[in-house]
Amino acid sequence: MAQLEKKRLYVRRLDIPHEETPAKKLRLSKPSKSAALHIDLCKATNSTDALQYLLQFARKPVEAESVEGVVRILLEHYYKETDNSVRLKIASLLGLLSKTQGFSPDCIVDDAINTLSNEKSHQVLAQLLETLLIIGTQLPESPALRLRLVEVAYKHLSDTYFGVRNKCLQLLGCLGMVDAPLGKENEGAGTSLGGLRDVQSIISDYFGDQDPRVRTAALKAMLQLHERGMKIHQIIYDQACRLLTDDYEQVRSAAVQMVWVLSQLYPESIVPIPSSNEEIRLVDDAFGKISHMVSDGSWMVRVQAAKTLGSMLQVSPHFLEQTLDKKLMSDLRRKRTAHERAKELFASGEFSSGRKWADDAPKEKLDTNTVNLIASGACGAFVHGLEDEMFEVRIAAVEALCQLARSSPSFAEKCLDFLVDMFNDEIEEVRLQSIHVLREISTHITLREDQLDTVLAVLEDSSRDIREALHELLCYTNVSTKECIQLALLELLKNLNKYPTDRNSVWKCLKFLGSRHPTLVLPLVPELLSTHPYFDTPEPDMDDPAYIAVLVLVFNAAKSCPTMPALFSDHTFRHYAYLRDSLSHLVPPLRLPGRKQVYGLDSVDSGPGSGSVESAQLFLQQSLNRVSTIQNLEAPGAQDLLDLTTRDLLRLGELQTELAGAADFCATYLRCQLLLMKALQEKLWNMAVPLCLKQNVTATAAAQQILEETYKLEFLYSGLESRQVATIHHVRLQAKALQLVLTARTRQGLDLLIGSCEKFLQDVESFQRLFLTELPHLQDSFVDKLLELMPRLSSCKPVELVKILQTTLRQSGLLQLRLPEQIHRATATIIEPTGESDNPLRFTSGLVVALDIDATLEHVQDPQNTVKVQVLYPDGQSHVIHPKPGDFRKPGPHRHRLITQVYLSHTAWTEPSQIEVRLLLAYSSSSTSLTSPSKLGWSESLESLPPAEAAVEGTIPFSKAVKVFIMPKPARR
């Protein structure tokens, strides 16, 4: 940094004589940069100095317009320079400079190519080729240039230094002709090539290079060609396969990719099996070869191979199933695997017999000739991969299994045992991943009892993530027998007992389990509810989470099993009514004999077919249309209409959860309009200025509220299009105008007024800039009118401006709101703490107590940065806590889970009292601004420009506050 500062000073000092006008901004002095460099370089007495200058120079950005000058100077020095390292630095600088935005490097191509011809040092040569590569990629539109560069690359391919060959191959890979026909290419390069050779065959020559780095580069170049859309010839396949046995891991890794690419290009072509007359499909052959790489010596290659296997979906099922194959033997006798044994035990009806010594005793004797020790082809690839030493390989294998299983139900069935085994891995990440994978493929499979048993054993895991993933898995699982249901229920209850915090998750899990398997639950009902044909059994405790869990299971099963309610006892019905009310998301509406549907809500919920969503949508649209008939804000009856519509929409949002976001959004928007309308219709406008000092309180409050609401509209809802954002900003502009008018009426200070007028005009301008494309849709609106008057506004006096604003505000029409396709409101629910506890959390004042917080967030984008926890103490103190990024988990799309701890502390209280905990959504208008997609480079940010509009930052509370009883005790002395 110090050096940088010095350099800056230096530049500035140099600038002064050059500049005629006093340098107001540093930027203006930039063109002299080349001159400065020139002076620097001339002053350099030796190569070390020159290198130092160049290094310093490289730290500063150069404007597009002065790049060429700088390049010339650099080249000039390049030719003069004898020291390799300085030339190397210059060459790299050339590359760096050609990357400058807005600079087109075609003017320096010739110079750059010329430098190559005289260069002796291999390192510098390699660097120059790198520079050419950058130039070439900067100018993708010029085929002639590419041809030249490719020619250069051909020429230097035979260099003795590996780096040069590497770069040449890279150049060929990035710039080699993809679509140009061969003839055309040869016209350009024919003389130097002297043959009909295309890029691919030239690159493939270097598959056999003596340097592994060059071999890797050749493979990478070929892959690059493929990525750019060139069809790789099938001849390459054999060569690539040979490289699979290379001595160097990076070559093997690249070769795996190459083989994979070819297997995707020519899956159906036939290749011969060496040393036999048979032939197989290429994709099968490649699959076999890559499977072989899963037991490679280098774990990088193993990861690569395992990952790749997952995407080879065209492979024949026969080969696929081999990957899970393992023939066990013991002393040359065939042995059954534990999986097979478990299956047999299950089939014979005897489960968990308690193991006997030599239970796994080998059976028949094997013929020595048939035992194949080196698995040819795909044999046991996944068996190896899943047992690998490195967890990276295991995860890759699990993922590959998942991909393959999703496309092949029979394979899914087979890999089940292996996945279940992975639940016992030593690394949690792997366990979690395999649980997720099993969930993804669970549509294909039905768990056997013994498998379920193994799965359920994991329920006792102390990691919350694992347990919840497992609950999720159970939600989607099919089981085969009623014993399985019983087993699952038992284990889940055990889990509930051990980890009471899992309550919600367990209940949810049982809900799905019940609704999935009504017929399996039916025979269990008497036992589950402990009813007896003759005797009345005691009524279970309604607050017992375990009992609720059982009821959730039964009720959900009963939903599609009408005979079940007959088995319920009286208190079960009562409990149903209670649970239906208190846990309506877990307990479905049931048609119970002799009972009326108690709640009106039920009728809505009972038939939530697609029809009702559509009709609701229609209603929403109609309401909006109705509102849009209001032409003027002052029209009679407009207020009532808005009022009614807002209410309708809010109710609709409650009833139809799918449309809650949209309905809320509209309602909020309309409320803003209503507020604006009311504010404008107040009588104060007719009064003289001095009289209305007191009365305008409501109007000011309204303006403030509208502003807040607009921020909510903008940041709380996801799925907004720029049209809606424009509408929101428009309302905000109106609110600001209102504020301005009010300020003008209340305060007399002219300076202040001028300031706020200027600010407002800036706002209008930035609005225009931001939503240029949306302006046509905003016809006849407030902004439209303002922009018409803009020339006048910017020149007139504040008082006049205020007047204009006032009239425009009153005259402008209501902007119609168009609903976006998908709009969701960000919501948060705090699950923990529940706020029900009457026992205060006691702690010694001055020390801290940790409060566990567990919340689900829906439709929050980037929660790591936006979601905060607010703690409000009774004395009005408020703390905002930023949770760690690691506290957020993502259990599903658009859903996040926040599990964190906040630390509370306070001075001593005499009584326990409640604090409030809520979640906040932080926003900043600058960060989401639509027009700043280009990130500032680090070097540019050094000269920090103030952002165009002052960023407005704030927070929106978006969850209900939860009250927690706490009691800081005075410290004992």
Added chain:
Amino acid sequence: MPEIKVTPLGAGQDVGRSCILVSIGGKNIMLDCGMHMGYNDDRRFPDFSYITQNGRLTDFLDCLIISHFHLDHCGALPYMSEMVGYDGPIYMTHPTKAICPILLEDFRKITVDKKGETNFFTSQMIKDCMKKVIPLNLHQTVQVDDELEIKAYYAGHVLGAAMVHIKVGSESVVYTGDYNMTPDRHLGAAWIDKCRPDILISESTYATTIRDSKRCRERDFLKKVHESIERGGKVLIPVFALGRAQELCILLETFWERMNLKAPIYFSTGLTEKANHYYKLFITWTNQKIRKTFVQRNMFEFKHIKAFDRSYADNPGPMVVFATPGMLHAGQSLQIFKKWAGNEKNMVIMPGYCVQGTIGHKILNGQRKLEMEGRATLDVKLQVEYMSFSAHADAKGIMQLIRMAEPRNMLLVHGEAVKMEFLKGKIEQEFSIDCYMPANGETTTVTTNPSVPVDISLNLLKREMALGGPLPDPKKPRTMHGTLIMKENSLKLVSSEQALKELGLNEHQLRFTCHVQLQDPHSDADTLHRIYTHLKSVLKGYTIQHLPDGTVIVESIVIKVSSSAEDSNTKVLLLSWSYQVKTWTLFLEAAALPGVTTKLSSRHP
């Protein structure tokens, strides 16, 4: 042809007292020096008299390498070095060096103190012997002397187990010791690079076995323990102090942690505590998981596993106890077993093989009534489980290692002959390399084809490179001209000029001459001039000089013209060229001169 000789003194077609002699490039190396568990007489130790009848072994051996700390690989070490006499270097890895003396001391105690044997090595001898040990690091190339170098690779199996790559010149041998190709809870898998040794000497304990996934075994084990604990039963796991015991501890420890279990786990004290200490220290030798997490918590610092006290066995409630020895034949494990055998809630899990005659073997075979000493009988009501946790490579693992190392020959030791036979066949079939399985005392000789390194001068190399075609044919051999100089045990390839200079010899020029007659009426000088101009026009791009002394020089070919004695019209052309440019002259003759002749003759018919 040079040969490598391998002679097993132990472990040839047998398990136990591993000891293999290797002669490679004039060096004699002993690999492992173990004892046999099955014998109590002289056969217990390898027969060192094979090396020399009397006198010390130091003169005959260049070094001794111990692969790991199991007694069948290091048990005879103090006997050999102190009692037979060996003062040369002994190599072993750091963990082996640390743990080996503990086991040797234990072995000595049992033999001398318990069995009362005399003429056995003493504690002091163990100490003296360990002083001769030079520790090895993984992948570190150690120069034993100027020519012999050894390098250790990770072998899994037990903490500190290593495979060694022994190299003399370009000949090399890899010895695996015992190894494991599948990782377990505390150790990783064996790994070796593609070193292409002349011989790979591999153990073959499980030559005819392909094992099931270890996950199933682990899961079964954990499930059994868990179920038993939940029932309120006590679980006894008889183990040997080192190796598997640590793996099972880690397994249970992590399971307890994961499942939040509270029942106590005890480990009977003794050796184990000392050994666990070393496991804590040598974290780098363990598997990925332990290595990655040891900063937060060293996995060998057990939270749930505590030291066992005799009195704990009577405590109520569930518990798990690891106790030695592993086969229930004596000691603490047997005592606890006797206490718990009567309750069907309890369980004993045998994690390994049991020798016939031990109680472990009996109960595994389903015997429910045991006769104890003093005619008392013991009813065995507790559940008996068997769980195999073994850390040797199975047949597939061995094949995998061969594929990794790509040896030219294979040699099997440390296994049963019948089983080896099968694997041998398979290896020969799959890799088409020779496979040997010598018995003890039998010598296997493998001829090698070592490449002889020759220094080449850079200038010569560059010159020859410039002559050759374009680069991409690096795998093809290319001929080159040069002079091979053999001087003081080193070979050098230099250009002929440099060779002459170095040897102080004069260069002899070999020139060929040839006379061509032509008919030409002009004077000698004229003819020469005409030839000169003609050549000049034909051979463009060559230096052609007309010297005043009446010669034309094309490159290094000299042309002179003289009239013949008889006929002045007949000119005799004298061509002279040196040896190197012979082809050029022929070209001249073939292409240029006929032109001259025809030209000349056409003008003068």
